[in-house]
Amino acid sequence: MATRTKNFKVVLLGEGCVGKTSLVLRYCEDKFNDKHITTLQASFLNKKLNVGGKRVNLAIWDTAGQERFHALGPIYYRDSNGAILVYDITDEDSFQKVKNWVKELRKMLGQDISLCIAGNKIDLEKSRHVSVEEAEEYALSVGAKHIHTSAKLNKGIDELFLALTKRMLQVSDTQSPVQSTGNSSGTGRGAGRRNVVQVVNEDEAEQPQKSGCCS
Numbered sequence: 001m002a003t004r005t006k007n008f009k010v011v012l013l014g015e016g017c018v019g020k021t022s023l024v025l026r027y028c029e030d031k032f033n034d035k036h037i038t039t040l041q042a043s044f045l046n047k048k049l050n051v052g053g054k055r056v057n058l059a060i061w062d063t064a065g066q067e068r069f070h071a072l073g074p075i076y077y078r079d080s081n082g083a084i085l086v087y088d089i090t091d092e093d094s095f096q097k098v099k100n101w102v103k104e105l106r107k108m109l110g111q112d113i114s115l116c117i118a119g120n121k122i123d124l125e126k127s128r129h130v131s132v133e134e135a136e137e138y139a140l141s142v143g144a145k146h147i148h149t150s151a152k153l154n155k156g157i158d159e160l161f162l163a164l165t166k167r168m169l170q171v172s173d174t175q176s177p178v179q180s181t182g183n184s185s186g187t188g189r190g191a192g193r194r195n196v197v198q199v200v201n202e203d204e205a206e207q208p209q210k211s212g213c214c215s
């Protein structure tokens with residue numbers, strides 16, 4: 001049993017332009033692009049890792065930018081074992097959005113979902129607008145791990161996913177095997193390749209909150 005591969009679904013959530021896609025691409029493909037990466041469909045990437053002798057397969061879901069239209073519903077994050085809530089350390093508002101996401105996730109999924117909060121773009125430290133103490137205190141208060149990252153400089157990203165994976169392993173160890181293995185996220189298929197799936201929003205997309213984001 002100890003050698004069985006654990007499949008976990010991880011979702012990235014946060015305001016548009018905080019660097020969610022950049023974090024996933026850096027982690028899974030070691031790539032970085034200065035431009036905002038838009039996709040027409042939601043997709044996930046697989047990442048295999050080994051934690052303390054346990055094989056883990058992460059299906060990491062990135063949004064297709066629906067967050068900018070307030071159109072990310074439970075259909076996106078349901079069945080998730082873990083979530084990474086991303087904010088941009090230069091953007092106070094993006095940190096407030098993280099708090100909204102934490103509330104929603106806890107309301108919908110309770111304590112079954114492991115949370116990490118990523119303060120991204122630490123290469124822009126001189127333009128910081130979110131206090132380190134406030135962010136860390138907040139994370140602690142909601143049972144989340146807080147980690148600073150830079151997708152640009154590849155800082156903190158392995159640590160981020162590792163911390164989340166360890167938390168997910170802890171949760172799955174306390175659950176029955178039926179609950180802890182496999183879900184509908186499609187993990188295990190085509191590892192390393194980009195998987196594209198169609199997302200159907202439950203609500204009509206509203207007007208975009210802002211235009212020309214991070215151009």
Ligand code: GDP
Binds near residue numbers: 019
């Ligand atoms: P998303 O909308 O949350 O998926 O954000 P993207 O990954 O598309 O990134 C938005 C913008 O922020 C792009 O121009 C990225 O190049 C930039 N970006 C992402 N991560 C970092 C980072 O760590 N540092 C800096 N300086 N820019 C970043």
Ligand code: MG
Binds near residue numbers: 022062
């Ligand atoms: Mg994106």
